[in-house]
Amino acid sequence: MRAIVVDRWMEPKDLAVREAPEPKLLAGHLGVEVKAAGCNFFDILMVQGRYQVRPPFPFIPGAELAGVVREVGPDVAGFAVGDRVLASVPLGAFAERVVFPAKAAWKMPAAMSFEQGAALPIVYPTSYAALVFRAHLAPGENLLVHAAAGGVGLAAVQ
Template identity: 40%
Template sequence: MKAVLCKAYGPPESLVIEEIEPLKPGKGQVVIAVKACGVNFPDTLIIQGKYQFQPPMPFSPGSEVAGVVKALGEGVEAVHIGERVIAFTLFGGFAEEALAEASQLIRIPDGIDFTTASSFVMTYGTSHYALKNRARLQPGETLLVLGAAGGVGLAAVELGKVMGACVIAAASSAEKLEVCRHYGADEVINYASEDLRERIRALTAGKGVDVVVDPVGGSYSEAALRGMAWDGRFMVIGFTAGEIPRIPLNLMLLKSCSIVGVFWGAFATRDPQRNQENLGELLSWLASGQLKPLISQKYPLNRVADALQSMLARKVTGKAVLLIDAE
């Protein structure tokens, strides 16, 4: 079977596509015939050796797969060959086959295609976990989303509206902010041309925002934190800007606010039952049409470097998907 392989840490251009032996499932595992795989920012980090988890070489990046169960390992009874499933695999998804733990598979609802399914779990799972479990977002609260046109950001905009919040979307261009408005944002801030802190103050009549979702990091994090309301909650999700900000701790004291870490992948592993409950809620919203993932870019397997470069350059609005066999 064909697989994208990382044989040495480096840029996307260093990846190769090779024929490798078909996969065999171990105890409790399944082999999935991959139809599509979401492209996420951690994929750009793991091939450079910059991610929290480093698989043994050689490995295939890609963590968010949708496909059909092809083979069952010992003891697997809850799923069957031919079932359409989503799996979060940490790595191995940019290939014609992927291994997954049977206990962590999610059945794809009827009416949802493989491409949409592959773009859903990581971004919506992360944002949902952030807003529901970590921020405990309440109806009527004000939510500020940084990097709001990216995968995690746009999911947070949509979910914020579903959960009853007033949503302020912040992004770096008028085009991106127009997408955010289309996905439900009540107000927008162009932080490339506007003063983020002052716009937060103006939009909230000086009160500040109750919750911040920050998958970006960099220079905007402190400005957003300074724009928080009393007892606010600041969600640290990632650092796509490349810079991990150094925050003055006196700000938390003065505002009695909290900075909260959001590591959805670890949550999914440590608390699989609660994660499955969350995903069930998300999939019901997807099936009912309350959530509509934006897939702005699709790539064949042989253009994997282009897909990852686009992610690195922050040119992806919503999600990019690698199509392996999505028809």
């Protein structure tokens, strides 16, 4: 399987696609063929070793993805091979295939593209949590978004 594999702290320009072991399906998990993956600021920090989480080497970065279910593990209900899903995972989205807990996946609407699906699982909940739970934004209030060009800022504007 092809993936971006981090075997040392590096700059994003040094990332490269290479061969990686196939992930093994576990009970309660889905095996998904990744069609699109989101790249967030923390992904960049993680490969540089500057994020609060520092996975052991080697690791495959990437936390947002959209794809097609290719395997359904034991003890999984509500998903079938062929389902289009989006998910937030701790690691592994920058690969052709990934295995993760089924509870991290949502079925995608038929009209949603894989690229759109991969942009949702982290930035939109982050923006929502910031506006609703931290800022306590109420209907009728004004909001200034300083970073509307990034994923979370764009979600806030929408």
